[in-house]
Amino acid sequence: MMTAHDGNTNGWDRNQMAARAARELKDGFYVNLGIGIPTLVANNIPEGMTVTLQSENGMLGIGPFPYPDEVDADLINAGKQTISELDSTSYFSSSDSFAMIRGGHIDLTVLGAMEVSEGGDIANWMIPGKMIKGMGGAMDLVAGVKRIIVVMEHNAKDGSPKFIPACTLPLTGRNSVDLIITDLGVFERPDHGSPFKLLEMAPGVTAEDIRSKTTAHYVE
Amino acid sequence: MAQKIYPDAAAALDGLLFDGMTIAAGGFGLCGIPERLIDAIVASGVKNLTIASNNAGIDNEGLGKLLRTRQVGKMISSYVGENKEFERQYLADELEVEFCPQGTLAERMRAGGAGIPGFYTKTGVGTQVAHGKEVKQFDGPNGPEEYILERGIRADLSIIKGWKADEVGNLLFRKTARNFNQPAATCGRICVAEVEQIVPVGSLDPDCIHVPSIYVKRLINGSPYDKKIEFMMTRERESA
Numbered sequence: 001m002m003t004a005h006d007g008n009t010n011g012w013d014r015n016q017m018a019a020r021a022a023r024e025l026k027d028g029f030y031v032n033l034g035i036g037i038p039t040l041v042a043n044n045i046p047e048g049m050t051v052t053l054q055s056e057n058g059m060l061g062i063g064p065f066p067y068p069d070e071v072d073a074d075l076i077n078a079g080k081q082t083i084s085e086l087d088s089t090s091y092f093s094s095s096d097s098f099a100m101i102r103g104g105h106i107d108l109t110v111l112g113a114m115e116v117s118e119g120g121d122i123a124n125w126m127i128p129g130k131m132i133k134g135m136g137g138a139m140d141l142v143a144g145v146k147r148i149i150v151v152m153e154h155n156a157k158d159g160s161p162k163f164i165p166a167c168t169l170p171l172t173g174r175n176s177v178d179l180i181i182t183d184l185g186v187f188e189r190p191d192h193g194s195p196f197k198l199l200e201m202a203p204g205v206t207a208e209d210i211r212s213k214t215t216a217h218y219v220e
Numbered sequence: 221m222a223q224k225i226y227p228d229a230a231a232a233l234d235g236l237l238f239d240g241m242t243i244a245a246g247g248f249g250l251c252g253i254p255e256r257l258i259d260a261i262v263a264s265g266v267k268n269l270t271i272a273s274n275n276a277g278i279d280n281e282g283l284g285k286l287l288r289t290r291q292v293g294k295m296i297s298s299y300v301g302e303n304k305e306f307e308r309q310y311l312a313d314e315l316e317v318e319f320c321p322q323g324t325l326a327e328r329m330r331a332g333g334a335g336i337p338g339f340y341t342k343t344g345v346g347t348q349v350a351h352g353k354e355v356k357q358f359d360g361p362n363g364p365e366e367y368i369l370e371r372g373i374r375a376d377l378s379i380i381k382g383w384k385a386d387e388v389g390n391l392l393f394r395k396t397a398r399n400f401n402q403p404a405a406t407c408g409r410i411c412v413a414e415v416e417q418i419v420p421v422g423s424l425d426p427d428c429i430h431v432p433s434i435y436v437k438r439l440i441n442g443s444p445y446d447k448k449i450e451f452m453m454t455r456e457r458e459s460a
Binding site: 074080095097133170191 | 307325326348399402430451
């Protein structure tokens, strides 16, 4: 079991960020997890808590990866990986799947991002000048899910901040993010009219560390 | 009653294909793609197609085959990764791409099939997707919110892949292979379906039909299928 304090004094690693995101889950939640770090949240669901995972290609109740002799090409997740079903699983069409998402029936989604603005805008689907792969279901998720959690590195590989005053990349959604978890800390806002507040810091990280690596305005 | 079962994909598509037409295709990645019908469209040589499909296949699989032969003029898709030929044609401006959010694409097909020419959605508000589209305010739980107008898709032809159908075209899917096949089935002027088994009328539970026969105009048994897997993931069995 991963803890948030196992010797890492310089912020959280990917698993620890996922474990922190898992603390936002509640019993009975229906949740959609994005690709990358968000997928790791599934490994951190607390014992005894029932959380149903939605896959936007048309499935509620995602099981673990299949045993080698149970692989089924008709059973994949939104990342096109083979998966298994649970006794509680249901299948449906893409239009029903996104009716669920857009109709506000999904309690929470965890997504990666390239940029988040201080006003809660999110950019995670394209970089101008590079090959565009498409937004997939990300725009629907940020527009429709009740609570939007972003898990991302605090700074890009070149050190530039990713939590910034205004997104420079094309948006995935406007004013949609509720909670940001980075390797350095957690920012939250109570509603979409309020500024983000620094809620907690990863072990070994100071408020000054975060201040020096962030250009977005937030409340300490 | 008109006979719906055809001997093969080429026969089922006979008289339906023309240059510049719009085709709605089911499938998500390589899961539940109408591979026999795609092969027959490749063989027909029909050109300048507009294809509404969530993905564009991968190199040499699925719709990737139609891209390789340069038969596609425009794709309407939400995600087109995993395809080098697609990338080459797109960057060389040889292929037009309309990126459409996945839920909006599914709803555009559903709406088109249901006779709904347009609908308002929050998806894409404030993004590039909203450019040139009508914006309208509706009351939401937190006061007035903006929505954008999206158009239903009416295709000249729908191609879908099912699991089982009966002889009149009542059709079932299997697991996550349902995906876009269900809404795509409804939005074409004609829907041609390929399935793994055709069973006698009366052998499917009428309470459990995914696509009622009215939508399926032509039907083939495309077996045997060699279903492709994009990302094989497994876990070890715990030893006793």
